[in-house]
Amino acid sequence: MSSSRRAKALVEVPALRADVLAGVPHGFLGRRGGVSTGAVAGLNVGLGADDAPEAVRENRARAVAAVAPAARLTTVYQVHSGDCVVAGDWDDAHRPHADALVTDKPGVVLGIVTADCAPILLADAQAGVVGAAHAGWKGAFGGVAEATVEAMVALGASRNRIVAAIGPCIAQASYEVDDGFRARFIxxxxxLGRFFAQGREGHWQFALEPFVAHRLALAGVGHVESLSRDTYADEEGFFSFRRATHRSEATYGRQFSLIARP
Structure with missing residues (x-):
């Protein structure tokens, strides 16, 4: 992308910011501002979304330009695990299987893709250490928040200085689960029953965002900000796996959450 187009992307790609991450380059992006069309129209950044590769490349370039211009994007191959890795210099074809990554290197922007799962961005600005995590229920239940904090501490972050923001994800009102799902938590x-509200017979409404905040607190993060934006309900603003599934759509888009060290 040319420098003029990158400058234009800074204006055209909206990003949600968290107060707790003020001073740290970051952004929770939605589906606005991209070039993809069809079922994934907008700023789809998912490599597996059955989208035109050139559109995904353009969308990713616009996303990075909106958050950390000239930084090198690093992502992982997300598998709904509790695993976190230190960001390396790998290409897309050789991404490690993990659901979180951390760095203390300048010029690197960490990227997590979501489409209902909770994106977590974390920072110890004083130490210059940042992290990004993909927390669906499996990852959150499996300890991805705790693993990310531990990896940041290993790079020199102080647990009591780490702050975290939870970006747009599926809200409790939109997240119906069955008895078996709840039983796993209980x-x-x-x-953990407090994260479930009674729904229709044999079903419950699961509060993913508060559960993720709970896991961050267990990891020792003292300041957590939740953006409380429902990806399922806001079709114009966000992609949603569950919404696409309910509509029997063939594919669904993914949005980025990005962070770089200050």
Whole structure:
């Protein structure tokens, strides 16, 4: 992308910012401002979204330009795990299987893709260490928040200085689960029942965002900001796997959450 087009992208690609990450280059992006068409119209950045490769490349370039111009984008091959890695100099074909990554290097922007799962951006600005995590229910349940904090501490971050923001994800009102889903949580800890509200018979409404905040608190993060934006309900603003599934659509787009060290 030319410098003029990058400058234009800074204006055209809206990004949600978290107060807790003020001073740290970051952004939670939605579907606005991209070039993709069809079912994934907008700023689709998913490599597996059955989109034109050139459109995904353009969207990714626009996204990076909107958050950390000239930085090198690093992502992982997300598998709904609790694993976190230190960002390296790999290409898309050789991304490690993990759901979070951290760095203390300048000129690197970390990227997490989501489409209902909760994106987490974390920083210890004083130490110059940042992290990004993809927390669906499996990842959150499996400890991805805790693993990310531990990886940041290993790079020199201080646990009591780390702050985190939880970006747009599916809200409790939109997230219906069955008895078996809830039972998995209750079997581990009966107090986790507070993250479920009674729904129709045999079903519950799961509060993913508060559960992720709970796991961050367990990891020692003292200041967590939740943006409380529902990806399922806001069709114009965000892609949603569950919405696409309910409509029997063939594919669905993904949005980026990005962070770079200050």
């Amino acid at each position: 079997a581990r800890d009966e107090t």
